[in-house]
Amino acid sequence: MSPLIPTTAEQVKLYCAQIGKDPLLTQGAGGNVSWKDGNILWIKASGTWLADADKKDIFIPVDLPHLRQEMTQKNFSVTPKVVGDSTLRPSIETMLHALMPHKVVVHLHAVEILAYLVRANPLADLPPLIGDTVKWVLVDYFKPGAELAQAVSEHIADNPSVNVIFLRNHGLVVGADSIAKVKQIIEDLILTFNSNKGKSLPKQEASFMPKEVDGYVYFQNDALHELARNIEYFNCLKTKWALYPDHIVFLGPAAYVYKSYDEFMRTRVTMNELPEVIFIYGEGVYVLPAFSKAKAEQLLCYYEILRRQQTLSQLRSLSDAQVLELIDWDAEKYRQQHKP
Template sequence: MNGISDTLRTSVIEYCSTIGTDPLLVQGAGGNVSWKEENTLWVKASGTWLAESAEKDIFVPVDLPHLRTAIETGDFSVTPRLRGESALRPSIETLLHALMPHRVVVHLHAIEILAHLVRVNCHTDFLSLLDPSIQWAMVDYHKPGPALASAVGTALTQNPNIEVIFLRNHGVVMGGANIAEVSQMLDRLTAALATVPVGLCNQPRPSLTESSHCDQYIPAEDANVQQLALNAELFNRLASQWALYPDHVVFLGAKAYAYTTWEAFGEEHNGKQELPELVFILGNGVFVKPSFNKAKSAQLRCYYDVLARQIPCLPAEGLTPAQIAELLNWDAEQYRMNLSK
């Protein structure tokens, strides 16, 4: 490896550990980063955390000409070929990185951007909010994998100068010659799209009240997350605006278990062996089973951050039942979730 490549790798790793610890930019194992080095695409491995890039080897080398040949023939289902041995699998979003012509590609589910991408009118909003010098495109929601890669491929064919691709109900892909360029772009986007989250209610810490099921649950630790049950407006969104983007569904399931009282929860679950891992009780709190892991906690915080930035009275647009189902039957995502436990 020559000096330039070493410098690039170092700057990528440094950048990943910085953004990886900011919950407004990266949530758990979400997001991925890559750089290209001659015939190799170095891409984040599936299930690994960007925040751990300095301590662990989270990047895997993939054969770039092999992917480009597949893309040229319209084969977006191609399985990336590793260059050398690795126990890790390349990210399920590897093709997005190969499609972008840039040396450095960063894909994130950044909150300030995602909060807009779940709104019906996000395209019109972006036209007025973003600096016209930014070359961007927006693609509709597609399941991560071949379908999404194909849509991104079409957008890039229509405008090869694109540097930013917004993925509706998902996130953003940015390309640049180096980390400084991409970092600057992310700063511009998040500044232009920044919104004010709803404030915290001054309510006491939730406590478990009388219920035969309470011994299975503990209050979620994050005070912001508690707002999902304590703030009536956020609570009212849980039923119809739950499945807003893929990682949320994969980690937290297809529906919210939200109830007006513990009694109402009891009525639905009395006699059932399996109780939900995450429960919302209006005005009482958000409760989890002790098995609720840190990857799920990160996703739940992400959901609060997105919901708290929605416009009152304007519903966020979620995934359809068919889109939810195809996400939950996906082996590659199951693999990633298990790795993140």
């Protein structure tokens, strides 16, 4: 093949590296991308970052006819067969990619769109979507992996022409016959959703000096401290923390919130282990020095989601049972352990 014409693999990797650098599209190891080449499904490996697509091997080949055969038996929890000797594990969403009929499939937790999908009634709020180029469905929340794949497969069976799938409290999936078309659809969607901006916040006074908390560092993003300094956001940390899976998986099932610096100091003496991130009302957000980049990206994503709501009461959080099944999840433990 002429070196001047990039292969599908090269095009996909270039696109992944681009979107991987945009925190409003991809956060840490979140999101996954695939393409189909004959009997092979190339899928992102679990725990790898899309941002690394142009520097590392983040894609692994798996046996596509095997997955399709299992699908006909409604077996969505099958372990994909890796072709070759890669030691990486295919994404937990491999089945979701395999069941989409499109050559290229992209799954993202895009903030502009997720900001709608975490609402109690996202359909009522969805902006008018782009004409006939997009055939979309809205799928309720299911645990990522087999349960989600099964739900999506049922929607596709009912609507075979669907190319955009909105996943409540999770993200979106886009399929097309080329990466250029997927890219165009995602850009059009972002523009459409982005047109409905959230509220702007009062600026933090420049003279404000937060208290120092021994052992912690003040989070290095000024805007994010609104989470602890704006009473509406602070209340959300307690009641609307569990908005989508990656947030829980990376930041835990509940937020450590304190009404004051003194309350934290009183509680601290009783703790065996310090929480990695704490929210002290009126002061800000503090993290342990080892707080990872992946976790910081998740926290920023959460703030960006809240910021885009006109009314915070419209948010729909996951149930306690849904949160529990996420944190007790072997595949996710693997992804966490293998993060860069």
